[in-house]
Amino acid sequence: MDLAYTPEQQAFRAEVRAWMEANVPREPLLTLECEQGYRQHVEWERKLASGNWGMVTWSEAYGGRGLDLIQWLIFEEEYYRAGAPLRANQNGIFLLGPTIMEFGTDEQKARFLTPMARGEVIWAQAWSEPNAGSDMAAITSKAIRDGDHYVITGQKTWSSRASFADWGFGLFRTDPDSKRHKGLSFILFDLNAPGVTRRPIRQLHGDPGFAELFFDEVRVPVANRIAGEGEGWNVAMATAGFERGLMLRSPARFQAAAARLVSLFRAHEAKASPAAREQVMQAWMDAQAYAYNTYAVASQIMAGGHIGAEASLNKIFWSELDRAMHRTAMQLLGAAAELRHLNDGGLNGWLEGYIFSLSGPIYAGSNEIQRNIIAERLLGLPR
């Protein structure tokens, strides 16, 4: 164990810091969940790509820098330190990208990864259906083979980014007679293809962050299928592992929120309850614990290890930490907590953040499902 950064790592941090200071927008962008804000965030993705910062861990052949996970953590720390915007393409770079890297053909890697890293194609996910939420194996949307194409019919819902994004990925039943986990395939599709209808869904904050997708005989080339026909479940499970595991929620995000919470507490200290004081300290401690654990997991992966069901421990910890931090902030704000815009005219970021934090324990596999996974796969309890 050596908890000091090397001179090379320090130099890399300085390089990221300098670029972020020169390029991060001075004014906060509008929310990613409205159309104008989405466009601003896509513009930021392209700005990042212009500095070759789209996805630093990917190989240079696909628009990355070929860096290791410790360097990625340093990049993320500097990204959040600079207050840089949320990543419009997180479904692509953190979920689909690693999936294509592991299961895709060379042709698929060349076709999809570089435009993803460059922010030229923004991705939406399409997992859930009205009757397949936590029970994802209940998927019924069909993709029926017709020569070199699949013909997709069915419905997806809660599709993040789908209101505005360019492409989507999801699981479809390619064997119409199959049941449960069998007969599913992992397919990428153009959201602007004929037969795709998007119905934006207003989220808790009032903006359309996700959408329902209706497929009416949508023709998709067979070449857009990742891995073999009928192998979709295993591919999706790997993708879900990426989502719950290391990359989707980097510790810097929570360290930044904890530091802001400490500042908020100082500003409201005179009227804050003793309980709030303790919750603020707990937020800092838990954000640090999450950082230590992430460095530990990154170090283990770099030494040849891998993350399996342990990803579920992470997902529970960060999602419940995020909700607790924002709840504390709401309580510190007191009467101002309910205002969408504060007296100075600025957006009440703590309210927005609290609303968003309520989704954390639900998406990427609800925390109830995560606790089942921990109990069954890590502790060995019976199904």
Added chain:
Amino acid sequence: MDFTISDDQATLAQGVRDYLAGVHGPEVLRELDAEESRRSDAVWQGLVEMGLSGLLVPEAQGGLGLSLLDGVGIAIELGRAGVAEPIADTALVAAPLLVAAGGQDALLERIATGSAKIALQHPVNPWTADLDTASHVLSADSDALLLAERSGTARLLDSVDPLRRLFVPASAGGAAIGTSGALLDHAALIAAAQQIGIAEAMLAQATDYAKTRTQFGQPIGSFQAVKHHLASAAVKIAFARPVVQRAAVSLGEGAAHAAVHASHAKLAASDAAWATAETATQVHGAMGYTYEVDLHFWMKRAWALASAWGDRAFHLARIDAAVIGGTLPIGPGHSFA
């Protein structure tokens, strides 16, 4: 930057774990509970022969010369096995402090051979553990670390932990051999490490019980309510362990904010152990409320260590001064400040 323990560290800890599982199972705790002294020369000698008394003693004084992080790995195993002998205080807290103080080679040699036992006394603790069998007392006043031979007798208190031997201390006195600050931080760290092992032991006991106890025709561990209790405990433990490891590195290096890291470790590990104790009791049902199930030995140790070497309020006050008071840099990029 590398946040992994080495293969050697993992092998050492596993060796001690296997040894203790073989010679220091719950039946030994029950035997000790029936002994007036609550201590066993055979257990002590076994720990000495495993090399644990000399773990952090330099090789020149007959020890293994290992690091505080190695010591934390062993403290976790001592907690897991419910060891009550004063090996952690003597070998993992006193020894590195005596090394740092300098000029204590003769005593360090005696620690390595197992012929010296060091009781630790500090103003933060109203009581002193294992004072009656100690050869020496290492104590702290407001600024100095003091070393004295143990003399006289003290009144034995009645701890809920059946194997804990607590005494009302008199002023130990003795010669000043260094500054006092490190004693509390080291002892808090080693208590935190034991809490990790204690918590993992309780989680394992409750998980085993949930796999074998059947109701409604199936193991109770197949019910989601039981699964979710145990999974929540696993989450707390998983995120306390790296905090303890980080504090070990920080204290070992004498880092600027090591005291804050020690407090964080003590809070995280004690919270995890206390929560796991309640979970494990609940999962055991009425059996969990008895003296007949082994669980209570670990649960009571968890309560005791949670308030020894600085209780929750004490360590929160140190976090408060650093984080809210602003003496510690926080935020992204300060993971290792």
